[in-house]
Amino acid sequence: MVATSFRTVTVVILWLTVLPCVASAEEPVRVVGTVSPLSDIVRKIGGRHVVVSTVLAPGVYPSEYVFREGFLGRMTGTELVIRIGERGDPWSDRLIAFAGPGVVVINAARREDLAVASRFAGPREPGAAVSSVPQLYVWLDPRIVRDRIAPAVLQALIELRPARAADFKSNSRRFFFELTKMDNEAGALLAQMPPKPFIAQTGAWSFFFNRYGLMPVEVIAPDEKAEISAERMSRMIARGRLAGVHLIFRDHRPPSRPLTQIAKRINAAILPLGVMGNEHPGMMGSTYLEMMQLNIRKLLVAFH
Numbered sequence: 001m002v003a004t005s006f007r008t009v010t011v012v013i014l015w016l017t018v019l020p021c022v023a024s025a026e027e028p029v030r031v032v033g034t035v036s037p038l039s040d041i042v043r044k045i046g047g048r049h050v051v052v053s054t055v056l057a058p059g060v061y062p063s064e065y066v067f068r069e070g071f072l073g074r075m076t077g078t079e080l081v082i083r084i085g086e087r088g089d090p091w092s093d094r095l096i097a098f099a100g101p102g103v104v105v106i107n108a109a110r111r112e113d114l115a116v117a118s119r120f121a122g123p124r125e126p127g128a129a130v131s132s133v134p135q136l137y138v139w140l141d142p143r144i145v146r147d148r149i150a151p152a153v154l155q156a157l158i159e160l161r162p163a164r165a166a167d168f169k170s171n172s173r174r175f176f177f178e179l180t181k182m183d184n185e186a187g188a189l190l191a192q193m194p195p196k197p198f199i200a201q202t203g204a205w206s207f208f209f210n211r212y213g214l215m216p217v218e219v220i221a222p223d224e225k226a227e228i229s230a231e232r233m234s235r236m237i238a239r240g241r242l243a244g245v246h247l248i249f250r251d252h253r254p255p256s257r258p259l260t261q262i263a264k265r266i267n268a269a270i271l272p273l274g275v276m277g278n279e280h281p282g283m284m285g286s287t288y289l290e291m292m293q294l295n296i297r298k299l300l301v302a303f304h
Contacts, residue, residue, distance in 0.1 A: 028046075028048070028049050028050050028051045029046060029049060029050045029051070029079050029080055029157060029160050029161055030050075030051055030077050030078050030079050030080070031046070031050050031051065031052040031053070031078070031079070031080045031081070031082065032052070032053050032054075032055065032074065032075060032078050032080075032081050032082075032095065032099075033052055033053070033054050033055070033081075033082045033083070034054070034055045034056060034062070034081075034082070034083040034084060034089040034092050034095075035054065035055070035056050035062065035083075035084065035089070035276055036054050036056065036058075036276050036277045036288075037139040037276065037277050037288045037291070038082045038083070038084070038108055038139060038149070039052045039053075039054040039082070040277065040287050040288040041082070041139070041145060041149055041150060041153060041175075041288055042080070042082055042153055042157075044150075044171065044175050044287070044288070044289075045150060045153050045154055045157060045168055045171045045172050045175060046153075046157055046168065046171070047167060047168075047171050049157070049161060049164045049167060049168070050157070053074050055071060055089075055092070055095070056276065058276075059252075059253070059276075060276075061275075061276070062084060062088055062089045062133055063133040063135075065089070065091055067091045067094060071095070072094075072095070072098045075095055075098045075099045078099045078103055079102075079103060079104060079160055080103065080104045080105075080106070080156055080157070080160065081095065081096055081099065081103055081104070081105050081106070082105075082106040082108065082153065083096075083105070083106070083107060083108065084107070084108050084109050084136050084137075084138070085107025085108060085109045085110075085136075086107065086109040086110065086111060086113065086114060086134070086136055087133060087134060087136075088108075088109050088133065088134055088135075088136035088137075089133070090133065104156050104159070104160065106149070106152045106153060106156055108136075108138050108139065108144075108148075108149050109136040109138050110148075113136055113138055113207075114134060114136070116206055116207060116210050117134045117135050117136055117203060117206055117207075118134075119206065119210070120200070120203040120205075120206030120209060120210070120216070120219060121134075121135070121203040121206070121219065135202065135203050135204050135206065137204055137205075137206070137207060137275055138207050139207075139288065140204075140205055140206075140207045140208040140275070140292075140295075141207035141208060141210065141211045142179045142182055142183045142186075142211075142292060143179075143183055143211060144207065145179055145288075146175075146176055146179040146180060146183070150172060150175055150176065150179070151172075153172075154168055154169065154172045178289060179289075182289065182292060182293065182296070183211075185296075186212065186296045187211075187212060189296075189300055190212045190213075190214070190299065190300070190303070191212075191213075193300070193303040193304065194303075196246075196247060196302075196303050197217045197243040197244055197245045197246075197247075198214075198216055198217065198245060198247040198248065198249060198302075199216055199217055199218045199219070199220060199236070199240060199245050199247070199248045199249070199262070199268070200216040200218075200219045200220070200248070200249045201219075201220050201221065201248065201249060201250040201251060201259060202219065202220065202221050202251070203219050204251060204275045205249065205273060205275070208295070216249075217239060217240065217243045217245055218236050218239055218240065218245075220236060220258075220259065220262070227258075228258050233258050233261065233262060236262055237262055237265045237266055240262065240265075240266040240268065241265075241266050245266055245268055246266070246267060246268045246269065247268055247269055247271060247302055248262065248263050248268045248269070248270045248271070249271055249272075249273050250270055250271070250272055250273070251272065251273070251275055252272045252273075252274065252275075255270055269302075271298060271302050273295050273298060273299075274286075274291040274292075274294060274295055277290075277291040
């Protein structure tokens with residue numbers, strides 16, 4: 001009788017010890033993404049097994065973000081952080097530090113990406129402050145997402161929830177084929193288009209341009225916060241006319257006065273392209289793939 005009671009107590013103790021681990025395996029992975037496209041990539045692979053919060057509010061770019069202590073509360077229990085990295089969102093260091101040493105961190109950008117961003121960055125005005133936040137919007141290259149970012153997300157999620165590996169792998173394969181299809185179609189269609197000179201508002205789309213062999217005649221400003229002088233604006237107007245530019249790509253904010261003046265003087269259309277996927281009401285709630293497909297359609301129409 002005593003032996004039976006002892007075995008019963010032992011089983012109960014073991015069951016209570018294992019129970020928290022089982023419950024943890026059933027819970028979704030808590031994820032924080034610094035920007036909307038990276039958050040959506042995690043949702044695409046994690047599906048119903050992830051809960052994702054995004055730091056940047058709609059319409060805000062990494063160079064403009066003002067750190068708010070209030071967001072630290074959302075970091076409690078965070079298991080995975082996906083960020084730009086390489087100084088693309090330097091304020092994310094404080095979020096990661098608050099989350100604790102056990103949090104898994106995925107950096108979307110690599111050191112070699114800085115060269116691509118620098119190649120397409122616009123020149124700075126003499127005496128202007130140098131931004132410490134490079135435009136490393138690597139998700140605008142679907143091949144980087146497919147071959148680098150998505151595999152890193154898949155590996156991290158499997159390590160955090162091994163029991164959900166089959167679902168993660170299935171979602172990842174589907175995402176791989178969607179990205180490959182989009183990349184192949186965009187590359188083939190853009191290659192068929194006759195070259196058409198254009199100007200870019202900033203270097204935000206550098207990774208898309210670099211992937212598909214597009215090179216702007218001029219990049220107006222190095223980042224979203226920079227201003228341009230009247231002298232530089234005159235030079236851009238002259239160069240735009242000389243190159244026969246009739247197309248300017250900008251972000252989804254209302255065009256600045258200098259941008260409007262340049263477009264008017266060279267008789268150029270201004271075309272907004274998405275970067276963050278949530279810049280204006282028409283794109284709110286759109287996925288990463290939807291943003292990219294919309295950008296590609298706009299480019300094809302513009303270059304036709």
